[in-house]
Amino acid sequence: xxxxxxxxxxxxxxxARWMLVAAGMFAVAWGGNEFTPLLxxxxxxxxxxxxxxxTFLFAYVIGIVPALLIxxxxxxxxxxxxxxxxxxxVAAAGSILIAIGADTAVVLFSGRVLSxxxxxIGMAVGGTWIKELSALDPNTAPGAGARRAAMSLTAxxxxxxxxxxxxxxWAPWPTHLPxxxxxxxxxxxxxxxxxxxxxxxxxxxxxxxxxxxxLKIPAAAHRRFLMVVVPLAPWVFGAAxxxxxxxxxxxxxxxxxxxIALSALMSVIALGSGFGIQAVGRRIDTPNGARxxxxxxxxxxVGMLLxxxxxxxxxxxxxLIAAAVLGCGYGMALVSGLQEVQRIAGPNDLAGLTAVFYxxxxxxxxxxxxxxxxxxxxxxxxxxxxxxxxxxxxxxLCWVFVRxxxxxxxxxxxxxxxxxxxx
Numbered sequence: 001x002x003x004x005x006x007x008x009x010x011x012x013x014x015x016a017r018w019m020l021v022a023a024g025m026f027a028v029a030w031g032g033n034e035f036t037p038l039l040x041x042x043x044x045x046x047x048x049x050x051x052x053x054x055t056f057l058f059a060y061v062i063g064i065v066p067a068l069l070i071x072x073x074x075x076x077x078x079x080x081x082x083x084x085x086x087x088x089x090v091a092a093a094g095s096i097l098i099a100i101g102a103d104t105a106v107v108l109f110s111g112r113v114l115s116x117x118x119x120x121i122g123m124a125v126g127g128t129w130i131k132e133l134s135a136l137d138p139n140t141a142p143g144a145g146a147r148r149a150a151m152s153l154t155a156x157x158x159x160x161x162x163x164x165x166x167x168x169x170w171a172p173w174p175t176h177l178p179x180x181x182x183x184x185x186x187x188x189x190x191x192x193x194x195x196x197x198x199x200x201x202x203x204x205x206x207x208x209x210x211x212x213x214x215l216k217i218p219a220a221a222h223r224r225f226l227m228v229v230v231p232l233a234p235w236v237f238g239a240a241x242x243x244x245x246x247x248x249x250x251x252x253x254x255x256x257x258x259x260i261a262l263s264a265l266m267s268v269i270a271l272g273s274g275f276g277i278q279a280v281g282r283r284i285d286t287p288n289g290a291r292x293x294x295x296x297x298x299x300x301x302v303g304m305l306l307x308x309x310x311x312x313x314x315x316x317x318x319x320l321i322a323a324a325v326l327g328c329g330y331g332m333a334l335v336s337g338l339q340e341v342q343r344i345a346g347p348n349d350l351a352g353l354t355a356v357f358y359x360x361x362x363x364x365x366x367x368x369x370x371x372x373x374x375x376x377x378x379x380x381x382x383x384x385x386x387x388x389x390x391x392x393x394x395x396x397l398c399w400v401f402v403r404x405x406x407x408x409x410x411x412x413x414x415x416x417x418x419x420x421x422x423x
Contacts, residue, residue: 006285017133017196017197018130018133018134018148020192020193020196021084021126021129021130021133021193021196021339022126022130022148022149022166023151023152023188023189023192023193024084024087024088024122024126024189024190024192024193025122025123025127025130025149025152025153025156026116026124026152026153026155026156026159026185026188026189027088027091027122027156027182027185027188027189027190028037028087028088028091028119028121028122028126028156028186029119029122029152029154029155029156029157029160030091030156030157030159030160030182030185031091031092031094031095031115031118031119031182031186032060032064032091032115032116032118032156032157032160033118033156033157033158033160033242033267034095034115034159034160034161034164034178034179034182035056035057035060035098035112035115035164036057036161036244036245036263037161037162037165037168037244037248037260037263037264037266037267037343038164038165038168038174038178038260038263039053039054039056039057039245039248039249039263040248040249040252040259040260040263041168041175041179041259042056042102042108042214042353043249044252044259046102046103046175047103048105049141050372050376051369051372051373051376052105054245054368054369054371055109055369056105056108056109056112057112057241057245057365057368057369058365058366058369059109059112059113059116060110060112060113060115060116060119060365061116061362061363061366062113062116063112063113063114063115063116063117063119063120063162064116064117064119064120064123064358064359064362065119065120065264065359065362066117066120066415067116067117067118067119067121067228068120068123068124068355068356068358068359069215069352069355069356069359070125070215071083071119071120071121071351071355072124072125072128072351072352072353072354072355073214073215073217073349073351073355074214075124075125075129075213075351076200076203076348076349076350076351076352077202077203077208077214078202078203079126079200079201079202080125080132080198080199080200080351081127081129081193081196081198081354083121083125084121084122084125084126084129085190085193086121087118087121087122087125087126087190088118088186088187088189088190088193089190090114090117090118090121091114091115091118091119091182091186092182092183092186092190093114093185094111094112094114094115094116094117094118094186095111095115095179095180095182095186096179096183097110097111097114098112098115098134098179099111099175099176099180099278101181102175102176103300105215106202117398120228120355120358122153123153123354123358124353124354124355124358125155125203125351126149126152127146127149127338127354128255128350128351128354129144129146129196129199130145130149130152130201131145131146131149131342131350132145132181132198132200133145133414134148134163135325136199141178141282142282143282143285143339143342144282145342146282146335146339146341146342147278147279147281147282147339149336149338150281150331150334150335150338151275151278151279153334154271154275154278154331154334155275156270156273157240157267157271158268158270158271158274158275160182161244161264161267161268161271162264162265162267162268163178163181164178164179164181164182164264165260165261165263165264165265165267165268166261166264167181168260168264169258169260169261169264170261171209171250174260180207190380191409195382199227199310214352215352217349217352217353217356218349219344219345219346219349219352219353220352220353220356222409222411223408223409224340224344224408224409224410224411225340225341225353227343227401227402227405227408227409228290228293228340228402228405228406229293229337229340229341229344229357229360230360231398231401231402232293232296232297232333232336232337232402233333233337233357233361233363234361234363234364235296235297235300235329235330235333235364235395236330236333236334236337236361236364237330237335237361237362237363237364237365238363238364238365238367238391239300239303239304239326239327239329239330239364240270240271240274240326240327240330240364241365241367241368242304242307242326242367242368242388242391243266243267243270243302243303243322243323243326243327243330244263244266244267244270244271244323244370245305245310245368246263246367246368246384247266247307247310247319247322247323248262248263248266248267248319249301249368249372250310250311250314250319250384251266251314251316251319253304254314254315254316255316262316265320266319266320266323268329269320269323269324269327270324270326270330271325271327271330271331272327273323273324273327273328273331274327274328274330274331274332275331275335276328276331277328277331277332277335277390278331278332278335281331281332281336281339282335284332284336284337285335285336285339287343287410288407289406289407290336290340290402290403290405290406290407290411291339291406292332292335292336292339292340293333293336293337293402294399294402294403294406295332295336295398296329296332296333296336297329297333297395297396297398298327298399298400299328299329299332300326300329300333300392300395301392301395301396301399301401302325302329302392303322303325303326303328303329304326304388304389304392304395305388305389305390305392306318306321306322306325306326307322307326307384307388307391308384308385308386308388308389308392309322309385310322311384311385311388312384312385313393334361336358337357337361338354340353341353341357342354343411344411371384374387385390402410
């Protein structure tokens with residue numbers, strides 16, 4: 001074998017490594033979002049109120065946030081593999097609970113929490129693992145790790161929602177089959193990750209501090225993180241939840257008798273748009289300023305105004321346009337936020353700071369439940385068009401704040417992680 005052939009084989013192996021972890025992230029993201037287009041089904045066919053259904057949507061945040069905050073630093077302590085490998089099993093367990101608990105709020109809630117735990121592990125640890133595996137390849141472009149992680153998640157979110165919606169609308173066993181499909185995906189992805197190498201050596205037991213001390217993330221106090229990333233982060237899933245949870249609910253009576261399919265279509269359009277813009281996000285983002293974040297917030301201002309228009313006219317075309325633009329805002333906010341995090345964090349707190357970022361992004365999933373509660377408490381006084389218009393104003397204010405700090409407190413570049421000695 002020639003040196004050129006060996007180099008090509010080595011590059012192929014490196015590609016396979018990160019793609020196998022990406023498949024694990026894809027699987028847990030599928031489980032996190034397969035429930036979303038079925039919200040309409042649980043409300044119309046299983047008797048749950050709008051507030052209860054939106055609470056189910058938010059329930060997995062209860063699993064995500066602790067998993068993010070604990071598992072990221074834990075993987076810095078004991079390695080990426082032992083923390084990430086169980087994620088697909090936990091995701092499968094969550095889907096099984098949801099499948100058997102269609103009429104029981106407690107069981108549905110518990111399944112959603114498990115889905116959140118799995119997704120939290122994947123986001124904090126899987127994303128870091130992909131970033132470090134990508135860094136082993138000298139031909140990998142800067143920012144590729146963040147883009148690969150973001151695109152893996154978005155692909156899982158989009159396909160999970162799309163397939164679940166189609167199966168629930170037209171296939172038999174609508175409350176079971178979508179989740180059984182996901183269990184199969186988890187099994188395949190989980191087996192694939194077993195052979196992926198470690199990129200973070202475990203800290204020897206004698207050199208470890210307490211886990212509580214490891215949970216402290218000094219980089220979270222970095223002024224760049226506070227002034228650029230924090231104002232951006234809640235918009236990631238705030239935009240997504242409006243696109244594929246709130247707007248489909250408003251359009252249920254205008255869906256031509258196919259509310260689940262319309263909800264799935266809006267999810268796919270929103271997340272597909274997010275996936276598409278992430279592919280060019282690296283070119284938009286720059287280490288010399290907050291251009292990526294500013295582009296994201298600009299898109300979100302337009303998206304919220306379009307959501308206000310869609311909530312006023314209640315036509316399918318308007319809703320789909322709004323979902324597409326909000327999806328672009330979601331995707332750009334996610335990838336630019338991750339790239340800011342990876343520039344700020346050193347190798348010892350990359351997973352931890354990624355976890356903090358994702359925890360902030362998932363605050364946006366409280367929006368549907370909050371809006372449903374407000375509109376039920378004050379019908380007629382608080383309307384969705386007014387709420388979305390106020391959201392556009394708030395996004396514009398965030399744009400102004402980030403713009404004034406775009407080039408401030410830029411972090412020094414960090415060396416690529418050394419992982420060649422880890423097997």
